[in-house]
Amino acid sequence: xxxxxxxxxxxxxxxxxxxxxxxxxxxxxxxxxxxxxxxxxxxxxxxxxxxxxxxxxxxxxxxxxxxxxxxxxxxxxxxxxxxxxxxxxxxxxxxxxxxxxxxxxxxxxxxxxxxxxxxxxxxxxxxxxxxxxxxxxxxxxxxxxxxxxxxxxxxxxxxxxxxxxxxxxxxxxxxxxxxxxxxxxxxxxxxxxxxxxxxxxxxxxxxxxxxxxxxxxxxxxxxxxxxxxxxxxxxxxxxx
Amino acid sequence: xxxxxxxxxxxxxxxxxxxxxxxxxxxxxxxxxxxxxxxxxxxxxxxxxxxxxxxxxxxxxxxxxxxxxxxxxxxxxxxxxxxxxxxxxxxxxxxxxxxxxxxxxxxxxxxxxxxxxxxxxxxxxxxxxxxxxxxxxxxxxxxxxxxxxxxxxxxxxxxxxxxxxxxxxxxxxxxxxxxxxxxxxxxxxxxxxxxxxxxxxxxxxxxxxxxxxxxxxxxxxxxxxxxxxxxxxxxxxxxxxxxxxxxxxxxxxxxxxxxxxxxxxxxxxxxxxxxxxxxxxxxxxxxxxxxxxxxxxxxxxxxxxxxxxxxxxxxxxxxxxxxxxxxxxxxxxxxxxxxxxxxxxxxxxxxxxxxxxxxxxxxxxxxxxxxxxxxxxxxxxxxxxxxxxxxxxxxxxxxxxxxxxxxxxxxxxxxxxxxxxxxxxxxxxxxxxxxxxxxxxxxxxxxxx
Numbered sequence: 001x002x003x004x005x006x007x008x009x010x011x012x013x014x015x016x017x018x019x020x021x022x023x024x025x026x027x028x029x030x031x032x033x034x035x036x037x038x039x040x041x042x043x044x045x046x047x048x049x050x051x052x053x054x055x056x057x058x059x060x061x062x063x064x065x066x067x068x069x070x071x072x073x074x075x076x077x078x079x080x081x082x083x084x085x086x087x088x089x090x091x092x093x094x095x096x097x098x099x100x101x102x103x104x105x106x107x108x109x110x111x112x113x114x115x116x117x118x119x120x121x122x123x124x125x126x127x128x129x130x131x132x133x134x135x136x137x138x139x140x141x142x143x144x145x146x147x148x149x150x151x152x153x154x155x156x157x158x159x160x161x162x163x164x165x166x167x168x169x170x171x172x173x174x175x176x177x178x179x180x181x182x183x184x185x186x187x188x189x190x191x192x193x194x195x196x197x198x199x200x201x202x203x204x205x206x207x208x209x210x211x212x213x214x215x216x217x218x219x220x221x222x223x224x225x226x227x228x229x230x231x232x233x234x235x236x237x238x239x240x
Numbered sequence: 241x242x243x244x245x246x247x248x249x250x251x252x253x254x255x256x257x258x259x260x261x262x263x264x265x266x267x268x269x270x271x272x273x274x275x276x277x278x279x280x281x282x283x284x285x286x287x288x289x290x291x292x293x294x295x296x297x298x299x300x301x302x303x304x305x306x307x308x309x310x311x312x313x314x315x316x317x318x319x320x321x322x323x324x325x326x327x328x329x330x331x332x333x334x335x336x337x338x339x340x341x342x343x344x345x346x347x348x349x350x351x352x353x354x355x356x357x358x359x360x361x362x363x364x365x366x367x368x369x370x371x372x373x374x375x376x377x378x379x380x381x382x383x384x385x386x387x388x389x390x391x392x393x394x395x396x397x398x399x400x401x402x403x404x405x406x407x408x409x410x411x412x413x414x415x416x417x418x419x420x421x422x423x424x425x426x427x428x429x430x431x432x433x434x435x436x437x438x439x440x441x442x443x444x445x446x447x448x449x450x451x452x453x454x455x456x457x458x459x460x461x462x463x464x465x466x467x468x469x470x471x472x473x474x475x476x477x478x479x480x481x482x483x484x485x486x487x488x489x490x491x492x493x494x495x496x497x498x499x500x501x502x503x504x505x506x507x508x509x510x511x512x513x514x515x516x517x518x519x520x521x522x523x524x525x526x527x528x529x530x531x532x533x534x535x536x537x538x539x540x541x542x543x544x545x546x547x548x549x550x551x552x553x554x555x556x557x558x559x560x561x562x563x564x565x566x567x568x569x570x571x572x573x574x575x576x577x578x579x580x581x582x583x584x585x586x587x588x589x590x591x592x593x594x595x596x597x598x599x600x601x602x603x604x605x606x607x608x609x610x611x612x613x614x615x616x617x618x619x620x621x622x623x624x625x626x627x628x629x630x631x632x633x634x635x636x637x638x639x640x641x642x643x644x645x646x647x648x649x650x651x652x653x654x655x656x657x658x659x660x661x662x663x664x665x666x667x668x669x670x671x672x673x674x675x676x677x678x679x680x681x682x683x684x685x686x687x688x689x
Contacts, residue, residue, distance in 0.1 A: 105491045106498035179577070231540075
């Protein structure tokens with residue numbers, strides 16, 4: 001399929017921006033459908049199968065991140081996120097949530113067109129490359145899907161972690177070298193862990209620290225920072 | 241100035257009060273008992289009568305009188321006179337002797353200290369205190385010598401300690417306990433001060449420790465601080481919400497505008513309109529970042545500063561701008577804990593300032609005293625010494641015209657200062673060797689423990 005006949009679904013709550021983008025993209029030869037929120041998007045998706053979704057981060061009702069996560073869980077629909085904030089955090093989070101690219105408001109139409117074409121090209125070239133979630137740090141390799149931690153040298157299990165400890169380590173590995181507050185850690189781990197995991201972050205971290213230190217002495221991977229934050233100091237690389 | 245803790249002050253107040261009370265009580269005591277002290281010393285008249293009585297008697301009768309008047313405090317005996325009474329008296333008793341001599345109707349009298357006993361030799365001061373002894377030697381007209389040992393014994397307890405020693409000891413212990421209690425009572429105040437210092441309004445403030453067993457006043461202070469903290473956090477949240485809301489809406493309008501601008505047919509006009517929108521958003525970003533820095537809302541991550549600087553420099557070189565970069569060997573791998581976006585904004589603002597007003601930027605990174613110093617020099621006219629501090633204030637510009645063509649809104653350096661200070665760093669404006677402006681940004685180096 002050629003990019004010029006591609007269908008774009010625009011999820012954006014500001015009607016003017018929707019209209020302006022739609023006008024422009026139509027002139028460039030795209031089919032464009034516009035909806036204002038997540039609910040309308042769901043209805044639309046039952047009738048239309050778009051080639052790409054342009055998704056605003058700040059939406060009334062269900063926010064862009066949550067929609068993005070939901071879409072990504074179902075299929076490999078390419079997503080371009082529009083963010084109002086220029087923070088890199090949003091980029092990290094957005095890409096982790098499965099967005100293919102992002103664009104900061106205000107954006108020029110040509111910029112948008114370039115991104116859209118790039119995403120469509122990638123989507124056509126390599127159909128749905130499975131997202132690998134294997135990361136190397138210090139002397140370990142963690143596989144978030146297989147839920148295993150191995151050492152770089154041998155592919156034997158290096159750490160015996162409980163489910164909650166694994167989630168915690170996963171949380172750190174995906175946000176390395178950043179100070180995480182207790183509340184943030186709680187927010188990011190609670191959703192995925194079946195175990196009760198409330199005010200025990202400190203205890204859990206001290207247990208994880210001990211296990212990491214035992215397996216890699218003197219590495220000091222988790223540092224405590226002023227005001228009760230934690231910092232994973234290792235550099236993390238994605239591996240295949 | 242000497243710092244005296246509240247506990248010490250209270251203790252001092254107590255001690256001074258106690259001392260004053262004791263002094264007054266002692267003064268009153270001595271004023272009222274000084275007569276009694278005199279009375280414990282036999283009066284001259286009494287000695288005169290005793291002497292006269294004894295002179296008239298002899299033998300058994302004399303002994304009976306002696307037995308009758310003697311007591312441990314007033315021991316009377318008669319010694320057959322061996323040597324005549326010399327009348328010699330130690331100088332300090334001279335006045336006393338004259339008083340007695342006048343009352344004894346011409347009988348010779350000597351006043352001496354009693355013979356030493358062992359205790360007096362070992363503890364002369366204590367012995368004198370305890371005995372307060374005095375010996376009268378009076379020559380009787382019958383030729384005998386009347387010797388009277390008068391004691392004013394210090395009363396002692398059954399343990400042999402002076403009366404009041406126990407009371408003093410008890411008082412000291414009570415005072416010590418009181419001091420400890422006071423320390424304990426004032427400790428919540430010190431804890432409160434420490435807790436208030438730790439208050440970080442960016443997160444949900446934890447309530448200050450409630451000292452449940454403290455004085456009501458201290459608990460009231462703690463409760464008041466808690467309420468103040470809550471109100472401040474509420475205000476800060478409201479402000480952040482407001483700023484965030486404005487930023488979002490302005491961005492929405494700017495996005496519409498940016499899309500509409502595409503319809504301007506004239507290329508040059510369109511470029512200028514796009515640049516205006518970019519400036520506007522940059523100003524908004526600066527204000528937002530600055531507000532977040534003030535509210536402690538910046539993120540903290542380990543940032544390789546040299547690499548970050550290299551990217552900023554590279555971006556400008558690609559645009560054909562003259563930017564030099566020198567990085568000291570030791571500063572090459574330095575890590576700063578901070579907000580990547582904010583750090584980039586610090587560098588970008590200073591470098592762009594240098595390019596806008598000083599034709600070129602020369603960036604140098606070095607380590608100094610455990611901090612990393614980024615110096616950005618330009619080749620402009622420099623900033624006069626008296627203006628170096630004021631250019632760091634918001635909306636201050638060297639030209640007063642506020643002409644947007646020659647510069648920004650004047651927020652740049654103020655934002656840089658805010659952001660640098662939010663990272664525990666400083667910004668300083670100096671002179672570059674070539675006469676231009678030098679801006680030094682100092683940031684603490686992160687060292688994981």
